[in-house]
Amino acid sequence: MNRHDLINSAEQAKLKLSQYKQRVCVCCGAGCISSGAEGVMKKLQDEIKARSLENEIEVIPTGCMGPCNQGPLVKVMPDYTMYQKVNCENIARVVQSQIIEKKPIEDLLLFADSRPKAFVNAQEDPFFKKQMKIVLADCGDINPEAIDDYIVHDGYKALEKALFEISSEGVIAQLKLSRLRGRGGAGFPTGLKWDTVSKYVADQKYVICNGDEGDPGAFMDRSVLEGNPHRVLEGMAIAGFAVGATKGYAYIRGEYPLAIKRFELALKQARKMGLLGANILGSNFSFDVEIRIGAGAFVCGEETALIASIEGKRGMPRPRPPFPAEVGLWGKPTLINNVETLASIAPIINRGGEWYGAIGTPKSAGTKVFALAGKINYSGLIEVPMGTSLREIVFDIGGGVPGGHEFKSAQTGGPSGGCIPKEHLDVKVDYESLVSLGSIMGSGGLIVMDDTADMVDVARFFMEFCMDESCGKCVPCRVGTKMMYDLLSKICSGQGTMKDVQRLEELAVYVKETSLCGLGMSAPNPLLSTLRYYKEEYLNHISKNQAEQGVLHG
Amino acid sequence: MKQKNNILDVELPKTDPRVKLILAKIKKENYKPDALIEVLHTAQNAYGYLPMNVLAFITRELKVPPSRVFSTVTFYHFFSLKSKGEHTCLVCTGTACYVKGAQAILDEIEKQFSLKPGQVTADNKLGVQSARCIGACGLAPAVIVDEEVHAKMKPEDIKNIILSKIGAHA
Numbered sequence: 001m002n003r004h005d006l007i008n009s010a011e012q013a014k015l016k017l018s019q020y021k022q023r024v025c026v027c028c029g030a031g032c033i034s035s036g037a038e039g040v041m042k043k044l045q046d047e048i049k050a051r052s053l054e055n056e057i058e059v060i061p062t063g064c065m066g067p068c069n070q071g072p073l074v075k076v077m078p079d080y081t082m083y084q085k086v087n088c089e090n091i092a093r094v095v096q097s098q099i100i101e102k103k104p105i106e107d108l109l110l111f112a113d114s115r116p117k118a119f120v121n122a123q124e125d126p127f128f129k130k131q132m133k134i135v136l137a138d139c140g141d142i143n144p145e146a147i148d149d150y151i152v153h154d155g156y157k158a159l160e161k162a163l164f165e166i167s168s169e170g171v172i173a174q175l176k177l178s179r180l181r182g183r184g185g186a187g188f189p190t191g192l193k194w195d196t197v198s199k200y201v202a203d204q205k206y207v208i209c210n211g212d213e214g215d216p217g218a219f220m221d222r223s224v225l226e227g228n229p230h231r232v233l234e235g236m237a238i239a240g241f242a243v244g245a246t247k248g249y250a251y252i253r254g255e256y257p258l259a260i261k262r263f264e265l266a267l268k269q270a271r272k273m274g275l276l277g278a279n280i281l282g283s284n285f286s287f288d289v290e291i292r293i294g295a296g297a298f299v300c301g302e303e304t305a306l307i308a309s310i311e312g313k314r315g316m317p318r319p320r321p322p323f324p325a326e327v328g329l330w331g332k333p334t335l336i337n338n339v340e341t342l343a344s345i346a347p348i349i350n351r352g353g354e355w356y357g358a359i360g361t362p363k364s365a366g367t368k369v370f371a372l373a374g375k376i377n378y379s380g381l382i383e384v385p386m387g388t389s390l391r392e393i394v395f396d397i398g399g400g401v402p403g404g405h406e407f408k409s410a411q412t413g414g415p416s417g418g419c420i421p422k423e424h425l426d427v428k429v430d431y432e433s434l435v436s437l438g439s440i441m442g443s444g445g446l447i448v449m450d451d452t453a454d455m456v457d458v459a460r461f462f463m464e465f466c467m468d469e470s471c472g473k474c475v476p477c478r479v480g481t482k483m484m485y486d487l488l489s490k491i492c493s494g495q496g497t498m499k500d501v502q503r504l505e506e507l508a509v510y511v512k513e514t515s516l517c518g519l520g521m522s523a524p525n526p527l528l529s530t531l532r533y534y535k536e537e538y539l540n541h542i543s544k545n546q547a548e549q550g551v552l553h554g
Numbered sequence: 555m556k557q558k559n560n561i562l563d564v565e566l567p568k569t570d571p572r573v574k575l576i577l578a579k580i581k582k583e584n585y586k587p588d589a590l591i592e593v594l595h596t597a598q599n600a601y602g603y604l605p606m607n608v609l610a611f612i613t614r615e616l617k618v619p620p621s622r623v624f625s626t627v628t629f630y631h632f633f634s635l636k637s638k639g640e641h642t643c644l645v646c647t648g649t650a651c652y653v654k655g656a657q658a659i660l661d662e663i664e665k666q667f668s669l670k671p672g673q674v675t676a677d678n679k680l681g682v683q684s685a686r687c688i689g690a691c692g693l694a695p696a697v698i699v700d701e702e703v704h705a706k707m708k709p710e711d712i713k714n715i716i717l718s719k720i721g722a723h724a
Binding site for chain 1 (some may be wrong): 625694
């Protein structure tokens with residue numbers, strides 16, 4: 001397929017789709033599938049067939065629509081009328097009333113059971129209204145298993161533009177203008193990273209997509225890979241073109257079988273259409289991608305460990321420099337980007353770096369996807385402009401804390417991040433503000449805790465995680481996390497003393513400053529942030545102990 | 555000099571469909587040693603776990619030292635040297651599930667079936683595991699019983715779900 005064939009096939013696909021009068025989307029993200037979405041979709045298709053409407057009404061599976069807690073979800077286009085908790089019993093009503101008679105069913109609408117009045121157009125609901133979808137723009141609207149659907153939604157147009165209209169230098173210039181920063185957590189400027197890799201001269205370079213979403217409580221990358229795999233693939237191809245790589249690897253967690261299946265399918269479809277392989281779209285650029293399945297090691301999110309894992313070894317990090325940009329996979333210059341970063345590339349190339357750079361805050365441009373979970377009414381997947389306040393995310397979008405409980409803390413950044421207390425609910429969420437509060441942006445997991453949470457136990461939970469996941473290569477991390485875990489367990493069980501708290505404070509600094517890689521350097525963060533904001537809870541655990549031993553009141 | 559009964563000398567029947575799967579994968583990866591993890595995935599899918607004689611077989615076919623195969627297998631959580639049981643119950647203990655009470659589910663399983671994560675019943679019928687995070691955080695707490703995801707799990711329901719899978723046996 002050459003450049004013009006791509007335009008033709010988009011036209012043809014558009015024509016094919018225009019025969020349908022209506023599109024009904026069934027959310028088949030991992031959340032809705034486990035709530036029974038596949039059965040709902042089958043039943044919906046049967047209902048429509050029974051009325052001989054299958055040539056007029058198209059039923060498609062889509063990726064995650066967002067409010068996972070309300071699933072299974074069905075969305076009727078073009079009015080964005082969304083129905084929640086759809087099941088095999090009430091689906092017939094949706095077909096008859098909404099699809100045929102065009103009459104919305106009030107009691108089944110999204111959020112009908114929790115808002116005074118639900119919206120017929122779901123986009124007007126605060127859950128969606130406060131969001132801005134760039135990475136997730138088509139996720140939930142298109143069929144992730146059909147390349148045609150992606151192409152109709154301007155898919156692979158950015159790759160075409162990169163190949164024929166702007167040079168590889170041009171792509172990097174646009175990225176620099178966009179001020180996009182790595183969405184894996186650390187926030188390194190993406191344009192600069194690409195520029196660095198492109199400047200090394202080598203017979204072979206690689207692009208790696210980091211889909212080893214190891215943070216517990218995070219499912220952004222999973223949702224993007226499941227909901228719009230072609231977008232990630234297109235980002236990888238553009239990256240390959242920009243830095244001069246001909247081979248890419250997508251490293252995806254073994255725990256995400258659906259993401260692996262859909263990405264594999266996307267690879268096959270793209271190869272068949274000549275969007276991957278030799279001489280893409282008739283240009284002289286060749287690029288292909290292979291999948292590598294992660295085997296369950298948190299440390300493999302660290303780039304040098306991930307490279308070791310792709311090489312078939314134990315995923316243990318090595319000292320940097322040299323950075324992978326110079327000495328990476330099999331010793332060759334390698335570009336590693338996170339799934340969300342790569343999914344942001346196509347819109348930036350299509351609409352220009354300046355457009356993207358104008359969104360967000362001066363230091364953190366664009367939007368960020370968050371996975372909202374924990375003690376929150378509307379858990380799910382959201383995307384907001386950088387600089388949105390935590391209060392807006394938790395209360396306006398997430399609908400606050402359920403069960404009459406009070407908000408206590410928001411945990412961001414997983415085991416490498418920290419807990420943000422109530423006093424800082426108005427913080428504008430961007431890379432720097434979160435660091436100043438002792439947390440990090442991380443990959444985007446955001447867990448809300450209510451007044452029932454024991455923050456010392458939370459610190460113990462994360463320390464146990466880091467202790468288990470430490471690869472054991474360097475002593476501070478291997479021994480330090482174990483010592484901190486033992487001290488935290490001691491305090492939790494009511495045996496702690498003030499000396500233990502002091503010891504924890506000292507150890508945290510040692511481990512942070514002397515560990516080899518990010519895992520150890522950030523492992524003390526949950527401990528330090530809970531000590532900073534909830535020290536009285538540590539003291540309570542201790543004073544109870546001392547009271548029992550007769551030290552305080554005896 | 556080779557020892558007698560060396561585990562590495564145990565031959566696997568090449569007619570076994572599971573062995574054929576592994577051989578096909580090795581061939582597809584062009585006998586490259588760096589495909590070790592991919593081959594281990596295939597082997598574990600075929601056998602449910604990684605028996606020692608299978609590891610020995612992979613060692614020979616890929617021409618990778620046994621020490622490297624063993625160190626790789628034991629590094630990653632995904633790989634198991636023991637059978638996980640005919641039926642499996644995987645309790646997610648990610649942050650969202652932790653906040654919403656995954657521990658209570660694990661406690662209930664221990665009470666009902668006397669199993670802790672990583673353990674299997676003596677008759678190999680049921681195995682219990684805990685997962686770092688299965689990414690179904692919006693539906694916490696989540697439990698996977700025989701590949702089927704159960705969302706918003708309540709401790710009191712877990713017994714019947716497991717019993718329905720393994721039969722009234724336990």
